[in-house]
Amino acid sequence: MSDHHNETFISKYIFSIDHKMIAKQFLITGMFMGIIGMLMSILFRLQLSNPGESFAVLEWFLGDKWAPGGILDPNMYLSLVTMHGTILVFWVLTAGLTGTFANFLIPLQIGARDMASGFINMLSYWFFFAATVVLLISLFVETGPASAGWTIYPPLSALPQAIPGSGLGQDLWLIAMTLFVVSSLLGGLNYIVTILNLRTKGMSMSRLPLTMWALLIVAILGVLSFPVLLSAALLLIFDRSFGTSFYLSDIVIGGEALHHTGGSPILFEHLFWFLGHPEVYIILLPALGIVSEIISVNSRKPIFGYKAMVVSLIAIAFLSFIVWGHHMFITGMDPFLGSVFTFTTLLIAIPSAVKVFNYLATLWKASIRFTPAMLFAIGFVSTFITGGLTGLILGDSALDINVHDTYFVVGHFHIVMGLSAIYGMFAGVYHWFPKMYGRMMNKKLGYIHFWVTFISAYGVFFPMHFLGLAGLPRRYYTNSAFPMFDGLSDINEIITFFAILGGLVQLLFVFNFFYSIFKGTKATENPWGSNTLEWTTPIERIHGNWPGEIPSVHRWAYDYSKPGAEKDFIPQTEPLKEGETEH
Amino acid sequence: MMNILIILVAFLVVATLVQLLRVGELLSEVKNQDVNKVTEKDNKNQSMIMTIVGILFLASCVWQYFSWVHLMLPGATSEHGVTIDNLMAFTMILIIVVFILLHIVLFYFIYKYRKAADNDVAYYYPHNNKLELIWTIAPTIVLTVVILYGLSVWDQITNADTSKSEVIEVYGQQFKWDARYSGKDNTFGSHDYKLVQNCGICTSCLKDKPCTNALGIDLEDEASLDDKVTRELHLVVDKPVLLKFRSQDIIHSAFLPHFRVQMNCVPGMSTQFAFTPTKTTSEMKDQEGEDFEYVLLCNKICGVAHYNMQMKVVVETQEKYDAWLAEQNTLSEKLLTQK
Numbered sequence: 001m002s003d004h005h006n007e008t009f010i011s012k013y014i015f016s017i018d019h020k021m022i023a024k025q026f027l028i029t030g031m032f033m034g035i036i037g038m039l040m041s042i043l044f045r046l047q048l049s050n051p052g053e054s055f056a057v058l059e060w061f062l063g064d065k066w067a068p069g070g071i072l073d074p075n076m077y078l079s080l081v082t083m084h085g086t087i088l089v090f091w092v093l094t095a096g097l098t099g100t101f102a103n104f105l106i107p108l109q110i111g112a113r114d115m116a117s118g119f120i121n122m123l124s125y126w127f128f129f130a131a132t133v134v135l136l137i138s139l140f141v142e143t144g145p146a147s148a149g150w151t152i153y154p155p156l157s158a159l160p161q162a163i164p165g166s167g168l169g170q171d172l173w174l175i176a177m178t179l180f181v182v183s184s185l186l187g188g189l190n191y192i193v194t195i196l197n198l199r200t201k202g203m204s205m206s207r208l209p210l211t212m213w214a215l216l217i218v219a220i221l222g223v224l225s226f227p228v229l230l231s232a233a234l235l236l237i238f239d240r241s242f243g244t245s246f247y248l249s250d251i252v253i254g255g256e257a258l259h260h261t262g263g264s265p266i267l268f269e270h271l272f273w274f275l276g277h278p279e280v281y282i283i284l285l286p287a288l289g290i291v292s293e294i295i296s297v298n299s300r301k302p303i304f305g306y307k308a309m310v311v312s313l314i315a316i317a318f319l320s321f322i323v324w325g326h327h328m329f330i331t332g333m334d335p336f337l338g339s340v341f342t343f344t345t346l347l348i349a350i351p352s353a354v355k356v357f358n359y360l361a362t363l364w365k366a367s368i369r370f371t372p373a374m375l376f377a378i379g380f381v382s383t384f385i386t387g388g389l390t391g392l393i394l395g396d397s398a399l400d401i402n403v404h405d406t407y408f409v410v411g412h413f414h415i416v417m418g419l420s421a422i423y424g425m426f427a428g429v430y431h432w433f434p435k436m437y438g439r440m441m442n443k444k445l446g447y448i449h450f451w452v453t454f455i456s457a458y459g460v461f462f463p464m465h466f467l468g469l470a471g472l473p474r475r476y477y478t479n480s481a482f483p484m485f486d487g488l489s490d491i492n493e494i495i496t497f498f499a500i501l502g503g504l505v506q507l508l509f510v511f512n513f514f515y516s517i518f519k520g521t522k523a524t525e526n527p528w529g530s531n532t533l534e535w536t537t538p539i540e541r542i543h544g545n546w547p548g549e550i551p552s553v554h555r556w557a558y559d560y561s562k563p564g565a566e567k568d569f570i571p572q573t574e575p576l577k578e579g580e581t582e583h
Numbered sequence: 584m585m586n587i588l589i590i591l592v593a594f595l596v597v598a599t600l601v602q603l604l605r606v607g608e609l610l611s612e613v614k615n616q617d618v619n620k621v622t623e624k625d626n627k628n629q630s631m632i633m634t635i636v637g638i639l640f641l642a643s644c645v646w647q648y649f650s651w652v653h654l655m656l657p658g659a660t661s662e663h664g665v666t667i668d669n670l671m672a673f674t675m676i677l678i679i680v681v682f683i684l685l686h687i688v689l690f691y692f693i694y695k696y697r698k699a700a701d702n703d704v705a706y707y708y709p710h711n712n713k714l715e716l717i718w719t720i721a722p723t724i725v726l727t728v729v730i731l732y733g734l735s736v737w738d739q740i741t742n743a744d745t746s747k748s749e750v751i752e753v754y755g756q757q758f759k760w761d762a763r764y765s766g767k768d769n770t771f772g773s774h775d776y777k778l779v780q781n782c783g784i785c786t787s788c789l790k791d792k793p794c795t796n797a798l799g800i801d802l803e804d805e806a807s808l809d810d811k812v813t814r815e816l817h818l819v820v821d822k823p824v825l826l827k828f829r830s831q832d833i834i835h836s837a838f839l840p841h842f843r844v845q846m847n848c849v850p851g852m853s854t855q856f857a858f859t860p861t862k863t864t865s866e867m868k869d870q871e872g873e874d875f876e877y878v879l880l881c882n883k884i885c886g887v888a889h890y891n892m893q894m895k896v897v898v899e900t901q902e903k904y905d906a907w908l909a910e911q912n913t914l915s916e917k918l919l920t921q922k
Contacts, residue, residue: 074887149884155833155850156885162757162833163886249851250776252799253757253832257777265834265849300698301705308715330836331847332828332854335741339734346730353722354715356685361714363692365706370629370697371621378633378693385685389678392729398736399671402656402843405836405882440619442604447625451632458640466651471840473882476890483874487654511600519601521608521619561705568704583709 007543015126017118018543022125023104024436027429029132030096031510037087042503044080047072049489049496051478066144074477078147079165081475083139085150086173090180091135093283093421095128098222101286101428102191102215104436108534109209111200111551113544116193120186127183131176138172146173149475151272154247154265158239161254171240174233181230184222191219200533202553207572209532209557210303213310214289217317218282225278225321232271239263266331273324280417281320285313287424288355291377293557294427295359297530298374299366300568302558302583305358312351312358319348329397330404338397345395352388356381367561367568371528372446376427379454380420386458387416390465405475408468414461426453426509433513434527438539439520445512452505459498463491529569531557536573556583623699630697637690641683656840657871660862660898663740664843670736674729743857748825753816753879753894754798755828755835755848757886760879760894763798764811766913772807774799776850779831797831800914808915811908816879816896818860819904825857836883839896841867847883860898867898 054070066076115121138145147165148157160167195216238244247268248260296303325341390412433441479485526535551573559570611618659668752763765771779799830848838845846856877896
């Protein structure tokens with residue numbers, strides 16, 4: 001029996017309830033926002049490497065108002081930084097990454113016809129779409145988009161007198177974020193229910209592919225933490241518009257003493273980071289899951305220590321809820337509390353180390369096939385190591401005193417969270433593209449894309465550690481106001497060069513993506529020789545996924561190169577042979 | 584005209600790419616092979632590139648270090664800062680060693696274990712509990728050391744004895760800093776944000792001089808009258824100081840990188856940081872060059888001129904400090920000049 005039925009253009013491509021189409025909607029929206037976010041970073045990088053110089057491209061994009069004479073306006077600089085962060089963290093790496101792969105993979109890998117509720121799934125995308133529209137509108141308002149940083153700490157974000165971006169731009173930012181949280185919650189609940197209830201016969205939890213484990217845990221993290229952001233945003237809206245004093249106290253601004261007393265901006269920081277830290281792992285865990293899958297498939301080897309991989313995922317997720325204070329060591333928080341957060345934060349290094357060692361053990365004595373997806377997965381392991389290690393410095397409260405909010409932090413989180421997650425996303429797109437569109441992405445362009453990205457990404461973010469150790473604060477419009485930073489201009493120029501190079505090569509990826517949708521070579525049913533269930537579906541992508549019965553599962557997903565087998569992979573649908581042990 | 588040209592060039596680039604890809608695909612069709620299938624040759628090439636890029640990456644890290652190490656902050660010039668520097672050195676060496684070792688292993692495995700021939704078979708090795716136990720326990724032991732060392736330093740810094748410290752108030756507002764000294768009576772006058780007058784009773788705040796009541800000091804309070812508000816922060820070498828931070832408007836962060844000191848200034852709340860500077864400005868000028876100045880900068884995004892919110896900091900001997908402080912007007916003196 002199949003749920004396949006004839007559909008109109010609108011029900012198939014726009015208000016679709018097919019999880020595969022919704023996944024593509026998330027992916028393409030995410031890519032679109034990714035390009036905008038990346039372009040913003042290039043615009044402000046130009047100012048940072050050549051402060052006060054005129055660039056035609058700045059005037060072209062920002063116009064006379066925000067780049068008079070081609071010179072970036074300092075308020076617009078802060079807006080660009082804020083919107084770059086917001087877009088990349090939430091729109092690309094949360095919705096773009098999880099929205100794409102959770103929607104696409106969950107029903108396919110657990111053996112379900114669709115999500116538990118296709119309608120709620122559709123709502124989830126359209127709330128996200130509405131959030132996107134509101135956020136994009138905020139780019140065009142008179143006073144400029146939000147500019148208090150992506151963490152929107154009040155009072156800066158609460159008072160329009162403090163910065164022009166805290167006017168209508170900030171209102172729209174908050175509305176967009178509220179819609180975004182609704183989308184994320186609808187999606188997350190659906191993912192959890194689907195994975196727990198709709199697994200096919202034989203797909204026990206201990207046979208779930210690691211991508212499924214990662215996406216399940218991510219959904220739980222999201223459902224538990226996003227509501228807290230929502231409440232933080234709502235209270236901020238109250239403070240901004242209805243005269244409450246949740247976050248405001250004893251403020252004089254623009255020559256006027258405000259009536260607010262008794263509130264605390266630190267309360268906002270606690271609420272924000274109670275989401276904000278799990279959010280880091282909401283971004284990272286899907287990439288960990290995707291990479292585990294891709295490394296195993298292309299090493300032709302089972303992922304080493306499946307159980308340890310699951311347990312470490314759970315451990316990281318659990319710890320992520322009790323470490324938020326490490327963003328606040330220097331807020332005047334009780335020093336003892338600081339000690340507790342240092343302790344819990346550094347503990348995360350243990351499950352993270354286990355994951356790295358297990359990846360290396362998987363590669364040991366493997367038979368590695370270098371698909372573009374595999375290259376990005378290897379890139380992920382490298383950035384996860386590099387960025388994870390500097391976390392030992394930032395998580396240590398005593399060391400954080402002097403590198404807090406410097407470029408050291410910018411380098412750290414871009415490598416461990418930004419690059420790792422985006423590598424995971426690229427890896428996933430290259431790997432599952434044949435299942436998404438029935439065609440292959442061009443291999444050679446994929447290779448070029450990887451190498452230029454890998455080199456320029458390290459070229460951008462590695463030198464930032466040195467900037468930070470020189471004491472340079474982040475979010476400075478220019479560092480020319482301090483003689484002590486004069487020597488850093490060379491480093492800034494190198495960073496900008498690689499940022500532009502890395503940005504340009506992403507266009508090659510976009511080109512490859514759309515070219516391959518229409519013109520790529522035809523894919524076979526299981527081009528990578530993979531074990532998981534999605535590769536048992538036919539090339540024609542039908543609603544309901546399998547034309548006949550849903551296959552049942554008889555083994556775990558990682559029987560690659562198992563001795564005694566004919567081929568170097570055994571799909572999960574293959575029953576155990578007589579005398580064969582599971583693993 | 585320029586725009587049309589750009590669009591035209593972009594179009595041509597895309598069209599060329601499409602044609603190139605088509606040619607590649609047609610050629611492979613003629614040769615009867617799949618252009619997108621990963622071959623043994625690809626594996627060889629990619630693993631070679633990975634090795635070369637890997638070596639270059641590690642080499643560039645070393646190059647970056649040696650080219651830029653002279654730009655890093657000089658060694659800490661405060662008592663607790665030295666302990667932070669030591670902890671930093673310890674942690675840094677640890678992570679650099681792990682970083683290099685893990686990357687060498689990664690790049691070596693990538694090179695060594697590529698699929699070189701069709702009959703290459705991977706080694707089926709799903710788990711090894713003993714191995715996994717080892718690499719869970721090893722990082723746990725290392726982390727225990729790092730945590731205990733870090734917490735002991737943190738404890739030392741945050742529990743410093745402040746009974747003998749000189750208390751100075753540092754006050755932030757968009758986009759400048761003020762310092763307040765308590766004067767002869769050793770007591771700060773009380774303050775209330777409703778008394779803040781940025782440009783009301785005095786005209787000097789626009790002229791880069793201390794504003795009489797930007798800090799919202801209660802001038803009815805006797806203790807206020809001998810307080811001194813300055814636009815520079817002067818400290819005495821080797822004498823403990825306790826900085827108390829306040830903010831007029833939004834969150835700022837007082838960052839004194841040379842002393843390894845940073846604390847947020849939060850409206851409606853008082854924060855503090857205790858430390859002891861150990862080198863005078865002139866000693867630092869001898870060491871780092873004539874241009875050297877200590878500085879206090881803002882390190883929390885606070886608005887359009889955030890990047891230029893700074894205050895000069897001077898560390899000097901007790902005599903020079905006393906002489907400087909004597910020159911500064913008390914609030915009562917200022918009130919007189921205004922009338």
